[in-house]
Amino acid sequence: MTVNFKKTYRFAVMSSLYITFFSTGLIIILTFLFFSFSLQFCLIFAFFIAFFSFVVIQYRVERFIYKKVKKIYDDVALLESSTFRSQPITTDMATLTREVKKFATDKKLEIETLKIREEYRREFLGNVSHELKTPLFTVQGYLSTLLDGAMNDKAIRKKYLERAEKGVERLIYIVQDLDMISKLEIGELNLEIAEFDIVKLVQNVFDLLEMKASKKDILLMFDMKYNQPIIVVGDQEKIQQVVMNLVVNSIKYGELQGSTEVSIEELTKDKVIIRITDNGEGIIKKNIPRLFERFYRVDKSGARTEGGSGLGLSIVKHIIEAHNEKIYVDSTFGVGSEFSFTLQKVRNKIKNSEQQSK
Template identity: 45%
Template sequence: MKFYRLTFLASLFLTGVMLLLVYIFDSAKHSFPENRQQFYQTLILGALILGIINYLVVDFLFNFYGKRQIRKISTILPEEITDEDNDLNFKELGQRVSDLNLKNTAEIDTMKGMETYRKEYIGNISHEMKTPLFTIQGYVDTLLEGGVENLAIRDKYLERIDKSVERLLNIVKDLDMMNQFESGEITLSESRFDLNHLIRELIDILDLEAQKKNTKIILQTSSNQMLVMADKQKISQVLINLISNAIYYSNRESATVTIKTSIENQKVLVEVKDNGMGIKPEMLHRIFERFYRIESSRNRNDGGSGLGLAIVKHILEAHGENISVESVYLEGTRFSFSLPKTI
């Protein structure tokens, strides 16, 4: 058995207290032989005093040895637990260990999520680039094997190679833009412009694409002119992505894409609505992820990079705005965002 000097001194002290009480009782025994009530009162008072002294001594010993053990343990614990606090008790130490455990668990879960996202991200990039690369390889092999002698085949295959290269370049440009947005390297070039005028220009640009899908594009506005303060080029990119998506998914007769602008809380509210296939509820929260496609069977040879909505989200966040989406499956989808109104 290990000898502790402080414990020995405490036991001597308690023994002395008990002997003192015994001496007091022995000296006073002749004072209350006839008064038993006074005897019991004195006995209870003595027991109470002894109990209090015992509690204080034992509590002191526990705290003293506990803190000494905590100081020993702290040499092997992380600094964020001890934090040079020498007044910790076991309860506080246990709470800090529990809090650190919860924090580490959360960090591990976050790291697992990031690792899963990294794997999906690399897999998606590989998948997106594999299709045009294999296409280019196939056409080049055909030309090398003699197809170049046939002018019709040569021109057709060179044109397809050009489209595949253009798609690769689009993917690379979009990825570069995404990375610049996320790292904060892109600065906005804000200016004052008429949003309705910009939308009309974009409708003219996208009209041919809409005609191919037998889709009508309509602008609804509460005012002929809507002046906003934003980066015109990047807002153009936002609108082109949203309108192009609406055209692509409006796969029904009398398909309509409606762009609505209105003033709300000193801002210009922009809504892009279609009456297309809509989005299933379980997919709705993922549509702004990189490379996520609503249709797994969507044609990947249409030149898109699968980054359109992710770029839209980043552009609007760079403007300090958010984009929201509402959709009813097989009925249609509505995207909406706001821009600062100016005079």
């Protein structure tokens, strides 16, 4: 174990000088009083006193500080062996203070992170329990009613079985979404990368959700007429799921007789950004950082009545990140929200399509 002593020498030198001056002064006075004065004797005496004092003080100080510091290192090493065991023990107080302060700061950050994770874990488990409990109790209630005698009535039997089936479908939907997120996180869900027209994909989503939007009299539209295809690169099925989830959310939280607008803009020469904008209720600023957490709902009560697994935005984020792209949120409470994400575009295909049209 290497030991570095840096600043104890100054302390030992100064202390030995004090002792030397006192001892030499005392011996000079005694010599004058009782003996004949000898300068040579006094110098030799002063040298040996200084040398002896320096060695003793230095040794004692080093051993004393070393023992104390070693105990600190041993105690701290129990908590962080990888940091302190690999470093030589130092008795330099400035260095020691800096190392211990850094260690304390790192540990504080680690503890705070663990607290946040623990809080998130508890909330996540509570949300999973709630999401699964609701359809399970629904299915159990209908089946119990049928077993208690209601299945003798054909009309009630059919109605209850259909409702129980919807509960099972929701359970399957939640489990499938959880499975997809898990695979995306660990990289097991392979993306089928290909070129496709993002304009056509958005129009397909509009067609699929037209009836859902019409129930709230929400208009699904582009910001402008796109006469030419915009070819991008990605997993077409997964990107359609992204657009579908974002448009569904805009309908779910949109105002009656509102609108959902999609725009496709050139961000850079190699990227396009797809924006989904609504004029719904918007999102409170403090909720925005947590939007992409699993099962996190801005509206804890009303959102569940709209259905869904509570995993839509989390899936969206994982799919976009799996494409090495970015997703953004901009929302003003009471005004509306805009979700946007980037995609790699195929520039040559756009140019070729424009040339063909000309």
